[in-house]
Amino acid sequence: MDLGSINPVLLVASIMVSATPILLAAIGEMVVEKAGVLNLGVEGMMITGAVVGFAVAVTSGNPYFGFLAAAAASAVLSLSFGVLTQFLLSNQVATGLGLTLVGLGLSSLIGKPYEGMKAPPISKVHIPGLSDMPVFGKMLFSHDVMIYVSLLLVVAVWAFLKYTRAGLILRAVGESHDSAHALGYKVVTVRLMAIFFGGACAGLGGAYLSLVRVPQWTEGMTAGAGWIALAIVVFASWRAGRVLIGAYLFGGVTVLQLNLQAAGANVPVALLSASPYLITIIVLVFISARGAHGAPGSLGRSFHASH
Template sequence: MDFGSINPVILIASLMVAAVPIMLAAVGELVVEKSGVLNLGVEGMMVMGAICGFITAVETGSPFLGFLGGAAGGAGLSLVFALLTQVFLANQVATGLALTLFGLGLSALMGQGYNGIKPPLTPDVPFGPLAQIPALGPILFAHDWVVYFSVAVIAVTWWVLKATRLGLIIRAVGESHDAAHALGYKVNRIRLGCITFGGAMAGMGGAYVSLVRVPQWVDGITAGAGWIALAIVVFASWRPWRVLIGAYLFGGITVLQLNLQAAGSAIPVEYLSMSPYLITIIVLVIMSSGKGRAALNAPAVLGQNFHAAR
């Protein structure tokens, strides 16, 4: 195998870019799950965000509006999930799956006529001479704003969940909705807020795929990134900073296997392209078993619907 042709600085710089979609989607889903809701529709919300963001960016010419459009698309679809699970008390697993099936279909429908178009370029944040620093420059100071935004979202989420009243309420709702209800918190409304946040983040992550990573529109463009994001939440055992680590890890694997494909390694392309999924499974196994079981850290009422009898 030829690792020599792979430049580590460029590798790190590009893994930070590759990690953005799953990081945004995963941190959104983390907040959703912290409030006790399991939304398996991340893939659907991401792909909706991808097409809504793409259409907005192409039509307005502004990539920034594109990301807002993507967030709106993801949040819009997540509202369907919220309506079904919070108002009509539908099964969360089934509704999440429905969300993914529906999102894949609707995005393909909306995307007709947008194949083969290039979206407007998202420019790098100008850091001036800082970007010229050897090694550190390309890694830290030569990215578009969403890369920094995604790290900021992690930091803010960590701070909100850890140190604010809002975070305490979200965690209370996720650990015991009955107790939270007894204290007078509107369980379903708080969950609605979390679900919408999760949808917006997933949508933005999807928009990053179609606007920066690929950048064009093809049906089912997210190719399982939403499911990997769900796995990363488990990997992170519901801790925001570990989402960052997980996302960079998977970003690294993705970039590395793409680089190996391009470098013409001895491993067949097919086996390289299935590696992110296989490694996800292995990581899930490691995190779910043994003493430090991730499941022990899971929100106590994850996946259970709340119906206020009184």
């Protein structure tokens, strides 16, 4: 095994790249869950974003159009979940699973003609001064713009939930929809907006996967990333800052196991490939053993203004 072949600068840089899809999806899902809705369709929305983003980017030659289209497509798809759970009062768990199955089917249908193609390259942002710093310049400040967008999004969500009136209403709806309704807030509208936002974020995450991280389209390429994003929200106890930590920890594990595989570590490949999932389970166990702190009170319950 040759650990010397692992370059720490590239390691940190690639951790950021591998964490970003999950970070984007998880921060969106956190807002959805803060509004009291459990959308288990993250995987389906992510993979739809991945394929739509890739298709649009390849056809237009512009990766940013890809990201916009991915966000739009996944947000529209998430609205189908919104209509079913908010207006037709369907079970959120079952509907989320359905959304995932629909997304997986839809994506492989759309993606067939694009298999084996290459995504248009996305340019790195050069920040004068910061990007030229000796080690950190290459490590932290020579990335594509989406990484910074994802980090800004975390800050924005944190500030929105903590400091704005709209954020307070969203949390109230999530904590106790009956009380929020009694106070005159539009529970269904707030939730639909949250679902829409979550869908757009998941779409961006998926597109980041197919346009930057891999970068090409293969069927089923999200490989559980959406589910891991859901786990990270639990890990984070529904706090934006901890979602960031969780996503980067997870990105770290993924990159590390890939590096170990490449370096020929004396560990079975199956164990290394399965390690991100195993570690997610272990982390979930530790978090749940501590007690489910911070779960919104109305999470996963349907709201009907009849009582």
